[in-house]
């Protein structure tokens with residue numbers, strides 16, 4: 597992974613502070629994706645010290661719903677090898693990948709070719725179908741779920757075709773699950789709940805590891821109305837852990853102004869954002885924020901044409917246990933805004949309208 601290093605603690609807009617001290621104050625104050633150092637939280641036995649980090653995380657999730665997490669404890673070599681195995685997988689012939697095709701939202705496992713998904717905020721299946729036809733997301737993905745499910749099986753490529761792929765992804769899945777537990781503990785503390793409040797509600801690893809590949813594309817094709825690498829959407833679960841390469845293109849919407857702000861890659865950090873179920877669990881105290889992937893600065897290939905470079909990212913979508921009932925948490929207002937919902941029903945419902 598070639599990411600450029602930025603020594604900033606706050607990442608307010610497309611321009612990091614260290615790049616420019618001339619950003620108007622108002623512009624930077626409005627919307628921030630802070631870089632939060634997780635090392636103390638992980639190492640400390642002092643409740644006070646843990647609370648300081650927890651408060652930082654919860655206050656960022658209340659404001660923007662997005663943070664960059666640094667010193668998160670995930671070995672950079674593991675991240676790098678996951679990116680490499682992912683790139684090798686997407687480089688396989690289409691005929692090989694096609695045999696591993698994603699088939700069912702209840703399974704949510706397998707290879708998704710370009711054009712099959714159109715992420716959007718709409719809940720109307722007809723509207724989504726129209727959007728998908730007009731402007732499908734320009735990406736392919738490989739979806740991996742927990743491997744021991746009795747009903748749904750992961751669509752692994754064979755060892756001969758993709759040596760080490762399966763073991764790498766299983767190990768990475770575990771690593772991300774453990775980080776999810778840690779961050780949820782910090783959220784519990786930040787919401788003045790007992791530190792282990794979420795533990796038994798998120799221990800069945802009902803997550804989804806998504807390897808993403810955005811192929812290089814002529815920039816003109818991304819300029820059409822509504823067309824993006826991934827359309828504006830929010831995520832469905834508790835938290836998303838997003839690992840991105842150095843290309844850029846992820847943008848996050850400032851809910852106050854509607855403006856999309858680049859979430860520029862910062863080396864060795866993980867972008868962590870709140871999903872819809874956690875927002876709902878917290879009665880909207882924590883914010884699930886719209887985001888999208890657009891073209892980063894293009895490279896010219898001729899006098900008249902330019903090409904948007906390929907991009908890779910890895911999203912780990914964390915969920916509560918599918919049996920967990922999500923209903924308004926303590927300390928999140930007197931009046932519940934939403935009726936209780938079963939996690940499995942909710943996630944499968946959201947997935948079934950976004951795919952073709």
Ligand SMILES: O=C(O)CCC(=O)C(=O)O
Nearest residue numbers: 808826840846889909911
């Ligand atoms: O590729 C990215 O940076 C973001 C992907 C994303 O938001 C998603 O798959 O939900």
Ligand SMILES: [Fe+2]
Nearest residue numbers: 829830831887
């Ligand atoms: Fe997303």
